[in-house]
Amino acid sequence: MARTILLNKPFDVLSQFTDAKSPTKRRTLSDFVDVPKVYPAGRLDRDSEGLLVLTDDGKLQAQIANPKHKLPKSYYVQVEGTPTDADLQALRDGVTLKDGLTRPAKVALMEPPVLWDRDPPVRFRKSVPDTWVKISITEGRNRQVRRMTAHIGFPTLRLVRWSVGIWSLDGIAPGTWQDAADVPPTPPLRRGR
Numbered sequence: 001m002a003r004t005i006l007l008n009k010p011f012d013v014l015s016q017f018t019d020a021k022s023p024t025k026r027r028t029l030s031d032f033v034d035v036p037k038v039y040p041a042g043r044l045d046r047d048s049e050g051l052l053v054l055t056d057d058g059k060l061q062a063q064i065a066n067p068k069h070k071l072p073k074s075y076y077v078q079v080e081g082t083p084t085d086a087d088l089q090a091l092r093d094g095v096t097l098k099d100g101l102t103r104p105a106k107v108a109l110m111e112p113p114v115l116w117d118r119d120p121p122v123r124f125r126k127s128v129p130d131t132w133v134k135i136s137i138t139e140g141r142n143r144q145v146r147r148m149t150a151h152i153g154f155p156t157l158r159l160v161r162w163s164v165g166i167w168s169l170d171g172i173a174p175g176t177w178q179d180a181a182d183v184p185p186t187p188p189l190r191r192g193r
Contacts, residue, residue, distance in 0.1 A: 002057035003038055004180040008172040009052045011118050015043045029054070032175050041065050042073075042140055042164070049118065050075070050161035051169045053180070064164060070138040072106075074163040075145050076113050077133045078122065079154035085109070087152050091135065095151045099141060102148060106136040115160060116174050122157045130157055 009015065013027045017039075029040065029052075038054040041064035055061050063069045088107045095102055110132045131154070135145055146156045162169055172178055 004055040005177045006167050006180050007052045007177040008169050008174045009044050010174045011049045014046055015040050048159040051164050053164050067139045071165045072136050072138055074136040076160045076162050077135050077156055078130055078158040079149050080130055080157055081154045082129050082131050083154045090152050091148055097147050103139055108134045110134045
């Protein structure tokens with residue numbers, strides 16, 4: 001029987017089980033997951049936090065990682081500055097990055113979410129406000145959400161992947177995981193205005 005687990009990946013952790021490239025030991029998935037033969041379905045950058053799906057099911061891994069399946073991935077994104085709805089409309093329409101036009105994203109302003117403290121904390125500047133935005137995409141390009149927000153002039157300060165398809169982080173503490181079968185499905189993010 002296939003095994004799928006949901007990990008709340010902390011900040012500054014590689015989305016792989018070993019780190020052969022660094023002479024200093026960086027934290028990897030093996031510091032948090034001791035389940036044999038499961039592998040990440042997609043990536044989550046070292047400086048991003050949140051939901052990482054791991055599975056031993058190759059077909060499921062391909063469905064999650066391959067953009068042709070258009071599986072939604074939703075993020076809570078803290079950006080520098082105060083974007084307007086007009087600023088966010090560009091993300092809804094799709095923006096042209098160095099690797100081409102992005103698919104339209106679902107985007108909405110949001111109240112600051114109740115999250116765990118990040119270690120180290122996000123830098124705070126009194127003179128520059130920050131804003132939280134929900135973004136849902138159906139692609140998975142390298143650092144895509146960060147590049148999208150920077151493209152419209154609002155660099156990402158903190159990025160937390162909240163959901164992948166039907167699964168979310170709800171009830172999963174940072175650095176811990178649960179079997180996907182034990183986690184109730186989450187409804188998809190509605191299009192924001």
